[in-house]
Structures are given as C-alpha cells and as structure tokens.
Amino acid sequence: GAVVSQHPSRVICKSGTSVKIECRSLDFQATTMFWYRQFPKQSLMLMATSNEGSKATYEQGVEKDKFLINHASLTLSTLTVTSAHPEDSSFYICSAAPGTGLNTEAFFGQGTRLTVV
Amino acid sequence: GDSVTQMEGPVTLSEEAFLTINCTYTATGYPSLFWYVQYPGEGLQLLLKATKADDKGSNKGFEATYRKETTSFHLEKGSVQVSDSAVYFCALSVSTDKLIFGTGTRLQVFP
Numbered sequence A: 001g002a003v004v005s006q007h008p009s010r011v012i013c014k015s016g017t018s019v020k021i022e023c024r025s026l027d028f029q030a031t032t033m034f035w036y037r038q039f040p041k042q043s044l045m046l047m048a049t050s051n052e053g054s055k056a057t058y059e060q061g062v063e064k065d066k067f068l069i070n071h072a073s074l075t076l077s078t079l080t081v082t083s084a085h086p087e088d089s090s091f092y093i094c095s096a097a098p099g100t101g102l103n104t105e106a107f108f109g110q111g112t113r114l115t116v117v
Numbered sequence B: 001g002d003s004v005t006q007m008e009g010p011v012t013l014s015e016e017a018f019l020t021i022n023c024t025y026t027a028t029g030y031p032s033l034f035w036y037v038q039y040p041g042e043g044l045q046l047l048l049k050a051t052k053a054d055d056k057g058s059n060k061g062f063e064a065t066y067r068k069e070t071t072s073f074h075l076e077k078g079s080v081q082v083s084d085s086a087v088y089f090c091a092l093s094v095s096t097d098k099l100i101f102g103t104g105t106r107l108q109v110f111p
Helices: none
Strands: A004-007 A010-013 A019-025 A032-038 A044-051 A067-073 A076-081 A090-097 A112-116 B003-006 B011-014 B019-021 B023-026 B032-038 B045-050 B056-059 B062-065 B075-077 B086-093 B105-110
Touching: A004 A090, A010 A019, A019 A032, A019 A090, A019 A112, A032 A067, A032 A076, A044 A067, A076 A090, B003 B086, B011 B019, B019 B105, B023 B032, B023 B086, B032 B062, B045 B062
Parallel strands: A010 A112, B011 B105
Antiparallel strands: A004 A019, A019 A076, A032 A044, A032 A090, A067 A076, A090 A112, B003 B023, B019 B075, B032 B045, B032 B086, B045 B056, B056 B062, B062 B075, B086 B105
C-alpha cells in the first residue's frame, strides 16, 4: 500500500509554545488529508479535513485558531498546535487519500504523541 | 449521531485460538464498514471492508460480515498467530470520506 509518513513520532514541549507536526504522502499525491486526535481509551476523533490549496474544514468543537492546518502541496500537510497547554497532550494521527469519494482508501501515518508539560 | 462501539481490550489469546472482536454501529444512512489494524510503531492499515448489508469482507484470514439486522460487523479469525498482535479499529463511513472510529481493541497473542 501507499506510505504516509508523520513526523515527529513523539514530542514534548513546554506550555505556551507551538508545535508543528508534518504529514507527508511519500509515493502518491494526496488531494485530501485528514487530522485525527485520540485520547487514551477513546476513539480517533476527526479534527479537520484539508484539501490542497484551500482552507481546512474543521469539525465542530475544534478551534481553528489553535490547530492551524496547512496543506500547501499535494504531498505535505502540517498541523500546528499553537500556545499548547497540558490538555492538548494527545495522540495525533494524519491520513491522506489520493482522491475523493466513499471508495477511496485513506492511508495513515504512524501518529505523533504530543506531551505538553 | 453516527457512532461505533467495540469491545474493550486487551484481548489475550494463545496462538491458534479463535478470535472474535465485537463491533456494533449506529448510523442514520447506509454506512460502509471497515476494520483497520495498527501494528506496533506503524500507521493504521485497512484490513477489510464491506459496503452493503450481508457483504463479507476478508483478508489475511480475518473475516467480518455486515449485519444490518443487528447493526454489527464483528471481526473473526479462526486461528490467530503471534504476528496478529496489534490494535484493531472498527470504523464506518456514511456519505463522505469521513471515517468514524471505535475506541480500538488491543489483541495480544502469546505462543
């Protein structure tokens, strides 16, 4: 299957700082990328959907000014957690799809464990 | 709203044992159903899927049947291996690319 690389896999940052997470599709062009967040023992929750060259669509309850998403190219999307606080500590996962539609398979990154201290 | 409920883990089995991981869903439309697997240190991978009622998805010895009457999509394997140790996620998609996931079930298989 296709490969999606997410970086870093783990990051620890101080409260009040910003953290950038990268999601790259290595062998295909990703029209659409998705960002998920997972709390311990809870489901992966979709945060936002980004389409290359346009603004991301955020799910209800997700602060777009806090979680900045940039999808400037067909192979790279970034999620920046701004002014991070301990409650932002979580597991963040991206996925990328080569097309759109119900039968388009999405490929997932390895995830990023963010710890805010 | 749409949701997926799957059994809590961990599920601990001996090699060659029979596996069932339960998954039920709630959806307003006619969802497609998926099982994803996440091996240690790797991203989620699509294991199998079914797009309509009574469809059976299968892959690598795993099977799941889309049961509309019981709104279920239970994952089964007749004989598990140590290499099947992973976290398994049940998911649904209704009308867009959005996937709604269950909480994941960790499977541990011992020799």
